[in-house]
Amino acid sequence: MIDPIIVTDLIRVFLVFIIITAAYIISTRNLSSLVTVYAVQSLALVFIALLLFQIEGSTTLLAIAALTFTTKVLIIPHFIGTIQEKIRIKSDIQFHFLTPIKSLFLSVVLMLVVYITFVEIMDGASAPDDLFFFGAVIGISMMLMGMMIIFSRKRALTKVLGFLSMENGALLFGLFITELPFMIEFLVVIDLIILVLLTTILIVGLDSTIEDYHERLQRFHLWEDDLP
């Protein structure tokens, strides 16, 4: 059994690490790095779930850690990486509205706004220096940072990574605020996988001529041409 103080400190370190990964996703232009950083961010979430298990002892946290590792550290990054190779896009250099520097600055402002809002709505239910309060604030901030990626990037594949980063924020918020039944967490992840699959397949279409798109879908066994 690890000392609870060390566990709490480790969680704080991972939370800061997660914020750094979110900032990196906002600012980087290399798509391969984006996918890797997303996988690393998800791995940090796995460690946080395991450390929270040390404090609370709930097996649901273990199950969430296992599910996150399988889907968000292994399956989803592998799938996006494969699609990215097929459509041969290496980088996303175009931005709408916000440049990376402005986005990072805005992220800091958003974090402050989220913190102040939480102090208001929690109404004394949780102290501002509480670990769980801190985790919830980081979770929502991550969601807003992910949303910024969706709005500020031009490439649809980068937007998908922004969405996934948002979803990691929602998971982080859930880990610290309350403990939803595992069945619901499981169904949410399944939903996420279907969403990512569909979106990335559509992205292949955006980046192809229609003939090429059908050829690619046939290669993935997602399209048939055998009707009379």
Place this chain on the structure above:
Amino acid sequence: MILLMFLVIALLAFVGLIISRNHRQMNTICMVHSLVFALISVWLILSGKIPITSLAFGSPYFFIDHLGIYEVLICTVIFTCAAVYARGYVDGLLESGELEKGSLRVFYLALTSLLLVMVLTFFAENLAIFWICAELTTIISALLVAILSTRENISAAIKYIFIASTSMLFSFVGITLLFEISRSVTGTGTLSWTALLLQAHSFPTGMMTAAFVLVFIGFAAKSGIFPFHTWLPEAHAKSPSAVSAILSGVLLNVGIYGIIRIYAIVHQTPSLGTASSLLVLFGMLTIGIAAFSMIPEKNLKKLIAFSSVENMGILLIGLAVATPVAIFWVLFHIMAHSFTKASLFFSAGILHRQYRNPLSNEVDDDICNVFRYQPLAAWGIIIGGIAITGMPPFPIFWSKLFILLQVGTVSPLALFAMLFLIFIAAVAFGYFVLTTFTKSSEPDKATDIIRFPTPIGMKLPIILLLLLIFITGVAFTTGEVSFITAIQNELMFS
């Protein structure tokens, strides 16, 4: 066993679709599937068994209450009409090469899956299950938007997914917060609609308001509320018309259904004031944006789509007033809007086939001599337009009238603003019809246009829906009134 019955029928339809070899077979399966679902819904309503709070299969995550079965009935009627319509319409798409043969099975499988998921969405007793099902409706309907595989369709589908799913993540956070609120009050958290409704009076104000705002963001995006409405006109305009009818007539109801449910919970708490102000603000902005966007619109399907946005705004304001009369007419308006809008999209689909306009919202409609070539579709648009703008004797006249009267009792200024915006939307619709439907082709081009032989299957749903909205506009049965009143009672609005 009722839920199991729905699942088994859907499973049989899936198997049938997988083994069927041509369009006719697939369409028949889809039609029978929708019709059987509609008949079960009617049987459930007539049997007087509603509400069924403890299902033999699916309990405690699913239940059937008056609001759920009401939405399912609307949904199955529109799906049945869309399936009948799809036979001729999809044949046309195949002939013109807009839909590839290889996509046909995917189209019908998606349509069948969407119907099943819709039913599960409206029968979900648990807020999280509802959220998951609502997300699945986004995914499946986005696939249907992208089915024509043009770059524009794919782009519209991706935009729809990003806006709806990003917003729905905020809803999920709101749901998590709601679970924690319930846990902090009762000791064991719940996401059951019924339990939350009963516990709501003891929920803390600040956290409840935050949960409502977050949940509202997601469901507002699903129902095309400003500022999350930007996906709607594009997706509706670019989809095949059978899909547009479903998107407007059924899919928007998913978002509004979620807002009604969560608002019923907030209605029991001190957060009501903030929540209703929020609904009025977004409702008014939604009607305003839709009305002013309709004025310059030259694309019929996009015009009809903006009219959907306008009607969602009206529903929000009616809901915000929250008097029993307002809620009654909000519920009535949902049905009236769904049927009217589906008929309009079906008519627009015939005009699309006639004039071969690309399914693009960037291109103006090139409609001429419409009464010579497609009189039924022309009259469908005119009668549907009269109905959707709120003229008597159609049902939307009654719902708009009573919602406006209720708004007037709360704020005469809001009543004036709403009247003004609704008037602008009606004028925009009328102006489009007048300018487009009176156009004649140039003499040398008149012989170039070949009349599209509209199959009876494409005409029948329009006639049926127009008849249905006429009957619901002129005849209120006591059964209808008591059914909607039962919904109000279950939601504790009375």
